[in-house]
Amino acid sequence: MAAAATAATVLTDAQIAAIKADLVELYKKTPCMPIMVRLAWHDAGTFNVKDGTGGTNASIRFSEMAHAANSGLNIAIGLLEPIKAKHPEISNADLYQLASVVGIEFAGGPVIPFRSGRKDATAEECVEDGRLPDATKAADHLRDVFYRMGMNDQEIVALSGAHCLGAAHKDRSGFDGPWTEDKLKWGNDYFANIIAGGKEGLLLLPSDKALFEDEKMRPFVEKYAADLEAFNTDYVAAHTKLSELGFSA
Ligand code: HEM
Known part of the structure; x- marks a missing residue:
């Protein structure tokens, strides 16, 4: 029983x-x-x-x-x-x-x-x-954390695109503000913000910047900034995998 x-x-x-x-x-x-x-x-x-x-x-x-x-x-x-x-x-x-x-x-x-x-x-x-990533760190740290989950470089970049939603809060993480103009609307403008090196009034964490600074991850940032469909397709696959880590039905 x-x-x-x-x-x-x-x-x-x-x-x-x-x-x-x-x-x-x-x-x-x-x-x-x-x-x-x-x-x-x-x-x-x-x-x-x-x-x-x-x-x-x-x-x-x-x-x-x-x-x-x-x-x-x-x-x-x-x-x-x-x-x-x-x-x-x-x-x-x-x-x-x-x-x-x-x-x-x-x-x-x-x-x-x-x-x-x-x-x-x-x-x-x-x-x-x-076990969760530290926003003040760079690509090596992201790899340590996400590879431990079984994720790869492309999946790290795609999943980070979820920062198109929401914001950081001073009293929670110490960081402050949204990554995009409309924090309640899904899109690929988070990647444009990264390529621009940070737009006025918008947040970029050191770990967000790291995606563009790393030569293996940068091509995915560029691809997703240019192509919402490609971002969505890869995001769905990576999110589905994330949502089932440790779960085998
Ligand atoms: C790549 C490593 C990541 C780091 C270092 C990171 C770090 C952070 C930090 C510091 C915040 C702000 C929390 C707050 O102050 O409220 C945040 C918020 C957020 N993160 Fe991440 N994150 C990462 C990856 C992800 C991933 C993979 C997802 C989802 C698939 C995600 C989804 C979100 C969302 C949606 C918010 C906004 C929450 C809100 O508005 O309350 N993040 N993240």
Whole structure:
């Protein structure tokens, strides 16, 4: 029975559609799509491809929330609480990932496939601090972190394009401001900002600049700045992979 109690729940299409509708209602009232994308990524991005630890299992709701990289993400979990209460059939891990893909679509971005069935971790399965990237560091550090997840250079650049949404907040990361003119609209202008070396009033983290400074990553920045379709295609593939790190249904 213990196994059944912790078994992952695969939802029906109708169940997913009902939860999606409630997420859309949330975003109409509170345009919190960017922080949901960050929540999902910080839950999944702890994955270690070598030993299978971390990944998309909602462990972020326990001790990981106190890690500096996750500052502010308790707000996202709080915003999702009424939806989780109304739909207890969805695991927290699935809900975080669904909130992210629905948020991107709501912001005008591409439709990203979603599969349910992620199992929620217990508090004991939390990973140590330091698995998520440090925004003050450059390409070598990004490679250390993303290669550990099983990602490559192209996927690092594509995924960084999610910074077209949202902003940094002084009281969370110490950085401040949005990367693009409209932080609630999906697009490829984040890459144009990088090529311009930073536009007035817009943010570029050292880790964003690093993508253009690195000769292997720069061609992808140039490609995505010039071609929204190519960015979207590669983004969908990389995001789908990110959203399933450590999850095998
Ligand atoms: C490449 C390494 C990355 C670094 C160093 C990094 C760093 C940061 C930092 C410092 C913030 C500001 C947090 C705050 O002050 O509120 C942020 C926000 C954000 N990040 Fe990243 N990030 C990275 C990759 C990613 C990836 C892969 C995604 C998604 C696929 C992502 C999605 C977001 C979003 C959507 C926000 C805005 C959140 C909001 O508006 O509340 N980031 N990131």
